[in-house]
Amino acid sequence: MIRLDGLTKYYGDIRAVHNLSFTVEKGEVFGLLGPNGAGKTTTIRMLTTLTKPTSGRAWVAGHDVVAEPLAVKRSIGIAPQHLNLDGELTARENLEFHAKLYHMPRHERGKRISELLGFVELEKRADDLVEGFSGGMKRRLLIARALMHRPRVLFLDEPTVGLDPVTRRKIWDLIRSLRSEGVTVLLTTHYIEEAEQLCDRVGIINEGQLIALDSPANLKRKLGNFAVEVYHEGRAERRFFPTREEALEYGAEHARCKACDFSVRETNLEDVFIELTGRRFE
Ligand SMILES: Nc1ncnc2c1ncn2[C@@H]1O[C@H](COP(=O)(O)OP(=O)(O)OP(=O)(O)O)[C@@H](O)[C@H]1O
Ligand SMILES: [Mg+2]
The missing domain is CATH 3.10.20 (Ubiquitin-like (UB roll))
Known part of the structure; x- marks a missing residue:
């Protein structure tokens, strides 16, 4: 569902991502780990067509991210690192706006919105303004929004940053249930436990380069x-x-x-x- 072949990104002289190659299979939860500035967000931005690679290629759901950005966009959901919800709209209105952007038929929207608000346990706050939401509520709404148009591939950039342990586990459960439905997930995290508990495989990147890639169990076994x-x-x-x-x-x-x-x-x-x-x- 995701394939990178020598993907590279320079911002001027800054080498943000260097020669990344790996694949993510359908229904896999794949974690990208790395210190601040390692190139995780830049990688996600290239895979989600928001930033053009300097060189190399990548495909998402079978579509080239540079040559077929619209086809890629239709197949994916994105929960970005920085919350970009509209605070002056309610939770429901945020989802509605997104559904319209994706040309979802009117009769499908309402049902899907209720379903997703239930899924992220926000149904009671559906008609409250998002600016009054807590950080964890906003994160959950961001994930609901990413799922609105039933994407086959989901990109989650630090989906549980700043969340309390209980809310974090709820989000893990959400991600697991998506996996069981065959959704492919690429996420980034700074939480080791998250990667260990949730990810089928993890790629460790440092200074833009992939330095290890395997299941958590295999990575540990290789070390001892x-x-x-x-x-x-x-x-x-x-x-x-x-x-x-x-x-x-x-x-x-x-x-x-x-x-x-x-x-x-x-x-x-x-x-x-x-x-x-x-x-x-x-
Ligand atoms: N728009 C930009 N313009 C210039 N440099 C950028 C831009 N975006 C990212 N960079 C640089 O690219 C490198 C990788 O940044 P990136 O945001 O991908 O890291 P990250 O792994 O997501 O880090 P974090 O864990 O802090 O979110 C950094 O050196 C950063 O300064
Ligand atoms: Mg980042």
Whole structure:
């Protein structure tokens, strides 16, 4: 459903995205992870036809993003990183406006709007002005709007940023139910747990380049499923091993001094990210 072939974007001298190539299958939830400025939003903007690539090509739902932007737009829904709802309209009016832009027949609009407002649990606020909504309510409305015209591919740029843990999990459930309906989802996130819980595969990008791509489980396994941290004089040294036994053995051997200590735990995706980029997630 999504294919990138050497996709590259320069803004003047700034190389925002460099030679990205990967595919996303139908019904897959694919996560793009990377530090601030890594090129995640730029990648989404190219895939959603909002920004032209400097070089390389990409296809969404079988359509070339440069040659067939309208066909791409018809197939996709977008929830951008920055909230772009109309605060002076109600939730319902925001959705109605979007439906008109997409030439949805009048008789379909009302039913679809009620269905989606129910889906994101905003039916009670349907006729309130959006400017009075909380951040989490706005995010949920943004997702409802992206789904309005039943897109086959959904792009979510940091869909749960700033949301409380309960609301975040509700959005995960929403995304899972979309996947079960065969919708393909490409999302970006800074939340490791989100990527681990939700994404079938993740691509880690750093300075515009793809540095790893696999399922969360495989990424962790490649690094070693167990992490040992040896503490010495206020510093921690971290190593990874395929088994808990090997990690324990290493810890016992290297934490011999009186002030030393060690711990063993399961490897997580944040470890993978730090090992690969030398940087920590926010
Ligand atoms: N319109 C623009 N004009 C000039 N430079 C831009 C523009 N948009 C993005 N950039 C640059 O491209 C690089 C990638 O930015 P991008 O917004 O894609 O990063 P990101 O991975 O989405 O970061 P974040 O996690 O902070 O959202 C950055 O160096 C940024 O300054
Ligand atoms: Mg971004």
